[in-house]
Amino acid sequence: MGAFVVLLLPLLPWAARGAAVCGLCPGPVRNSSIVSRFCESRAGTESEGRCCRERGARPERLLGLDLSDCSLHSLPPELAEATAAIVLDLTGNPLTALPDGSFLGFTRLQRLAVPVALPCPGGSSAWVAVTTSGSSRLCQDQRNPCNSSGELAWPCPENAACAPDGPGLAQCLCHSPFHGYKCLREGAFPVLLFCGILGAVTLSLSLLLWGTQRRKAKTP
Structure with missing residues (x-):
């Protein structure tokens, strides 16, 4: 739960x-x-x-x-x-x-x-x-660190674009269809596979915790 x-x-x-x-x-x-x-x-x-x-x-x-x-x-x-x-x-x-x-x-x-x-x-x-x-x-x-030079300049890897993320902060967003570390992987991100694995892990942990707690409750 x-x-x-x-x-x-x-x-x-x-x-x-x-x-x-x-x-x-x-x-x-x-x-x-x-x-x-x-x-x-x-x-x-x-x-x-x-x-x-x-x-x-x-x-x-x-x-x-x-x-x-x-x-x-x-x-x-x-x-x-x-x-x-x-x-x-x-x-x-x-x-x-x-x-x-x-x-x-x-x-x-x-x-x-x-x-x-x-x-x-x-x-x-x-x-x-x-x-x-x-x-x-x-x-x-x-100031936009992505449009600055010198101290505020924010480097991004190839296949990525800089986007502001707060005062003096920025993030690098991968261009489609690149993804992964430093945007080196090409192709669509496997969303269905990722969600399936995440759901299976979450369900398994939930059942494990439920079973553990139930055994403890039955132990005199």
């Missing part, structure tokens, strides 16, 4: 999975947050907890997330639910670091406010503008 639930998790609608991050901090979006100013200037938005969403969109698209003054000592795992955010506020938190890859997948993020003691993720070269004001640092407008 547990394995079945795990397999269903990726199929849950985005709105259901994104609700947790909006309730990480009590109260609504703070008036002093860059998220509040952004959403007030954009038509067709609505607030839910510390989130600003696009009204009427299905699934509802998160545009802004205000996690300012939340007493965060580290980035919460729920942050991964907000990869569609355009604006994100992390100011007023005792954060000591932003680990590499913390903003993997945040390709739409254009305004990020962090405590002034922290650098912008990906470094200053990953952003068009970096400014400081009081106790906060504002990182604005991501």
Whole structure:
């Protein structure tokens, strides 16, 4: 049963999975947050907890997330639910670091406010503008590492194309029909075979665990 639930998790609608991050901090979006100013200037938005969403969109698209003054000592795992955010506020938190890859997948993020003691993720070269004001640092407008030279240049193997994957981050996507390590294999990926093997392994493990637990339950 547990394995079945795990397999269903990726199929849950985005709105259901994104609700947790909006309730990480009590109260609504703070008036002093860059998220509040952004959403007030954009038509067709609505607030839910510390989130600003696009009204009427299905699934509802998160545009802004205000996690300012939340007493965060580290980035919460729920942050991964907000990869569609355009604006994100992390100011007023005792954060000591932003680990590499913390903003993997945040390709739409254009305004990020962090405590002034922290650098912008990906470094200053990953952003068009970096400014400081009081106790906060504002990182604005991501640069595309695939269209850059020098420090931000992102090499991809032959038969692959570069695609942005967050501040200072990129991924290499294989051109069809290439796939596999460094896109060296040619031909269609065996989806049916892969899914069949994955399903068989999952079913076998589930039956094994079920049988083991049943024997333990019968043991006096």
